[in-house]
Amino acid sequence: MTVALPVRPVPAPGEPLTSYAARLADANGLTRSRVLPAHRHDVDVPAGELDTLAALAGLDPAAAAQLTMDRYPPTVRGQGVTHRGGWRLHFSADWICPRCTPRTGRRELLWQTALSPMCRHCNVLLVPATTAPAGEIVDAPRDLTGLVDELVELAEASITHHSARVRLGRFRRLCALIAQTIDDTWPHRHDSIPPVDEAAARAWGAFPSADPATVAAILVSAAPALHSTASHDQLSREGHARRRGTPTRHPRKYLPQRPPAAPRRPIVAGFNATDSGRLRWFLTQLEHQVARHGIRPEHVPALLPHPDDDGLPNPADWRTRWHSALALHMLLTQTYEGSPSSSRAALAFGAADTDTSRLLDGVRLGRGISHTDAHLLGDAVTVLLNDGLIDYQSRRDILRPITTLPRLPVPASNLPEIERYAPRVLALGWIWTRLTRGPMWTSPFPLVPDRHVRAFNAAIDPETRLALHETGQQLLADTDLLTIPANRATFTGITRRYG
Ligand SMILES: [Zn+2]
Numbered sequence: 001m002t003v004a005l006p007v008r009p010v011p012a013p014g015e016p017l018t019s020y021a022a023r024l025a026d027a028n029g030l031t032r033s034r035v036l037p038a039h040r041h042d043v044d045v046p047a048g049e050l051d052t053l054a055a056l057a058g059l060d061p062a063a064a065a066q067l068t069m070d071r072y073p074p075t076v077r078g079q080g081v082t083h084r085g086g087w088r089l090h091f092s093a094d095w096i097c098p099r100c101t102p103r104t105g106r107r108e109l110l111w112q113t114a115l116s117p118m119c120r121h122c123n124v125l126l127v128p129a130t131t132a133p134a135g136e137i138v139d140a141p142r143d144l145t146g147l148v149d150e151l152v153e154l155a156e157a158s159i160t161h162h163s164a165r166v167r168l169g170r171f172r173r174l175c176a177l178i179a180q181t182i183d184d185t186w187p188h189r190h191d192s193i194p195p196v197d198e199a200a201a202r203a204w205g206a207f208p209s210a211d212p213a214t215v216a217a218i219l220v221s222a223a224p225a226l227h228s229t230a231s232h233d234q235l236s237r238e239g240h241a242r243r244r245g246t247p248t249r250h251p252r253k254y255l256p257q258r259p260p261a262a263p264r265r266p267i268v269a270g271f272n273a274t275d276s277g278r279l280r281w282f283l284t285q286l287e288h289q290v291a292r293h294g295i296r297p298e299h300v301p302a303l304l305p306h307p308d309d310d311g312l313p314n315p316a317d318w319r320t321r322w323h324s325a326l327a328l329h330m331l332l333t334q335t336y337e338g339s340p341s342s343s344r345a346a347l348a349f350g351a352a353d354t355d356t357s358r359l360l361d362g363v364r365l366g367r368g369i370s371h372t373d374a375h376l377l378g379d380a381v382t383v384l385l386n387d388g389l390i391d392y393q394s395r396r397d398i399l400r401p402i403t404t405l406p407r408l409p410v411p412a413s414n415l416p417e418i419e420r421y422a423p424r425v426l427a428l429g430w431i432w433t434r435l436t437r438g439p440m441w442t443s444p445f446p447l448v449p450d451r452h453v454r455a456f457n458a459a460i461d462p463e464t465r466l467a468l469h470e471t472g473q474q475l476l477a478d479t480d481l482l483t484i485p486a487n488r489a490t491f492t493g494i495t496r497r498y499g
Pocket of ligand 1: 123
């Protein structure tokens with residue numbers, strides 16, 4: 001029969017066995033090995049040892065069981081004696097709070113897992129015990145705090161609830177995939193998230209990465225997937241695509257299954273909760289792009305580009321691309337000003353605000369966005385950034401008042417007349433569509449059909465094409481020197497001239 005020690009501290013919430021044993025021994029002037037074997041970790045604790053410690057500390061069995069990780073399912077503590085394939089870190093990883101651990105010895109059981117790379121008491125990122133106290137103390141980003149609260153709750157729930165186990169397992173596999181493919185630009189995340197140590201991230205396989213800051217970045221990047229199947233599938237799809245062609249570092253069993261191809265757009269009108277979550281998510285992504293690259297509504301051309309385009313899009317796609325451009329303009333305006341404006345988008349492009357579609361209605365009313373459209377807009381933003389942001393608004397403002405063609409270095413007879421439309425008008429239309437990437441209905445000649453400009457393009461020789469291109473560039477350059485804010489298009493201006 002073990003007799004209780006005279007001084008019996010109360011276990012702190014979340015306190016691990018080893019840390020409690022050290023406090024108990026200290027309070028009674030003993031070495032830790034007198035109450036718990038020195039080699040013991042906080043998992044796989046033999047029942048006899050736990051009973052002895054409980055008796056020494058006067059704890060009831062339930063309170064004693066709280067001190068070890070053995071009550072958690074394998075999703076959290078890992079499989080078998082090695083504890084692989086769970087949220088648990090490798091035994092060699094030892095995370096501490098740089099603020100409270102050196103002062104009070106405080107530790108938490110879940111600091112031994114990737115579920116909590118921060119001290120919720122001090123609100124700072126944990127550090128590996130080996131780097132402290134030399135390293136600087138980093139505040140936990142706001143996005144992380146709520147997420148860790150949720151993960152800790154899920155871990156508790158997973159003891160009794162199968163659904164929580166499934167969610168934690170699924171989230172862990174996605175984190176493992178993101179760890180394999182994360183870099184400075186993917187997945188998009190807020191600037192306040194700590195930089196990623198790619199080598200530490202890639203080490204996430206049977207065990208999570210051993211670097212708390214990297215784990216924090218991975219968790220926050222994966223966070224949208226915790227609540228949205230669409231976000232999960234998208235991150236998983238992108239992650240698998242990025243992983244293709246890179247050397248396989250870890251067995252596939254630690255990664256999520258490749259999700260099915262993106263779902264087709266539903267036929268039903270209206271938007272469900274997933275669509276509305278996706279719209280919010282897309283706006284967050286856009287905010288990151290705004291913060292990172294300074295993209296503005298002015299950078300949107302009137303026909304939204306696509307990575308597969310070679311020059312202007314296929315005429316069959318122009319309505320779709322026009323609607324996508326309006327939608328992106330509205331969403332960018334929303335990130336700057338808090339609400340979308342469809343009249344301002346139409347005005348910016350020089351058209352009337354009469355178009356309607358599922359995409360435009362969803363964005364106008366803030367109801368949601370389909371998977372396909374979100375992809376289309378996301379891809380377009382990537383193209384715009386890759387091409388280097390161009391102020392299409394200023395190009396439109398400069399070219400709109402120009403209704404006479406400057407003298408060209410090629411004979412006037414090189415310009416064909418098409419369907420009785422004047423060659424010089426078609427030439428200006430050619431310049432407009434190429435330099436503003438917009439259709440004729442946004443140009444100073446909204447009644448000239450685009451097919452005539454395409455026929456004109458097919459009829460001119462390369463020398464004339466080059467001359468027109470250079471003339472257009474020269475018009476932009478000349479006006480750039482003058483910078484004419486007074487020439488900015490206004491709605492009244494447009495109606496007066498063409499209405
Ligand atoms: Zn702390």
